[in-house]
Amino acid sequence: MYIIVVGGGKLGYYLTTTLLKEGHEILILEKDPAKCDAICEELGSVVVRGDGCEARTLAEAGTERADMLIAVTNEDEDNLVACQVAKHKFNVPRTIARINNPKNEALFKKLGIDVTVSSTNLILEHIAEEVPTHPLIHLLTLTGRNLEVVEIKVPPNSAAVGKRVRELALPPQSVITLMVGKWGAVVPTLDTILEPGAQLIAVTRTEAKEALREAITATKGAE
């Protein structure tokens, strides 16, 4: 694949080293001449000095034949514009933007950026996975479908304990696919009764995650 990386900072550099090792053709676009020299010294002819938001630079970089553009500068607006120019002017099939401010995730998606990566959110997710009391853990995102696979623990004091799956107020398009309880793993039916402390693996829409968490973990008093 031919991949263009906009931004030759630490992230861009290490991304490039890894992608080169995987055998891809990579080009970094970087404004700072000192960074360009350093990259060229380390990695060879894989860097062009220029503004990755400028159509002229992108044309020179052969963006037309690029399979992917990844924008990883420190500025969200620059990443947005680089991806949009690549997408709309050069028809790059896949654009990935780094997001520094997690608030921008929804906006970028709405504006047609294929994938966004927010380091803040990634770190938060890892923290969530490390904290055992956190009742909902994100396991996997099904790309392009807005669906996620999550893990939820049924708290012993939850109103859902002892209820059948059909009695739960699950949000639409949320499915409990597996229950791991004291009898081991079972594929739940609508009549399966939720055990206290059981782990559930569920598929849900991203925006319904909170509602799903509510349905499984709300305590009796909160009902």
Add this chain to the structure above:
Amino acid sequence: MAKRMEATKFLVPLNGERVDENTLRLACTIARSEKGKVYAIYVIEVKRALPLDAEIEPETEQAEKVLKRAERIGDEMDCEVVTELLQAREVGPAIVDEAVERGIDVIIMGMPYKKPFGEFELGNTVPYVLKHAPCRVLVWRESVDIEEP
């Protein structure tokens, strides 16, 4: 008496400029006296809009012409000239890589005297090679009156 140079492999990058011939003749003269060999290379700079291994007709044709001529000059001067055509994104790094790969002892580069914007310009390639080549580098700059009509 001066110590011998102990150099037998000479790399001469060519690009079809007028300075090519004088540089190559200089290299052949030195190489012959050292019983060495000249490696004449032509680097085609491939634009990023094309994949590195793209076939670029007019440039390839020009390069082959230049390299043929280099072989003829070698024959004429009774010096072994090995030619090679390379494609790269940038000329400077390609020359340095080639020098490393072939274990070159001296790179001999020619450059014209050019004032593209009214001032003398060194270009990118010569400074890059001077800075990065592991071996000795000799730069032959053409005299002013040759390039300025």
Add this chain to the structure above:
Amino acid sequence: MNVIIMGCGRVGAQLAALLEEEGHKVTVMDRESQSFSRLPPNFQGRALVGDGTDEDYLRRAGIEEADAFVAVTQGDNRNVMAAQIAKHLFNVPKVVCRIYDPLREELYHSLGLETISPTTVGAKLLRDVLID
């Protein structure tokens, strides 16, 4: 009209003064408070320190009730991003965006943003003065 101006440079400040003179309600945003010294001393509108590419600051500036949004910071990309937030997230009826780079301006114009490139406009003006 209720107008938000993002960027209080020379153009932003002058535009704010013009609009206010005509009786419009003006809110000016800038990341640096010292930029507001460019506003006329009798300016009655609101001046707010904040980042116009951040939806929370835009909300604070009253973007949900705004009739128009103008992005005139020094950064083309900041303007483009803020204008798209105003248009696509907040559905502001009139959004105008300054983009210096003519190529970028062309692209975002074709994507449906209302754009002005001072580079193109300025060059044309100068040409018209020169060749009369």
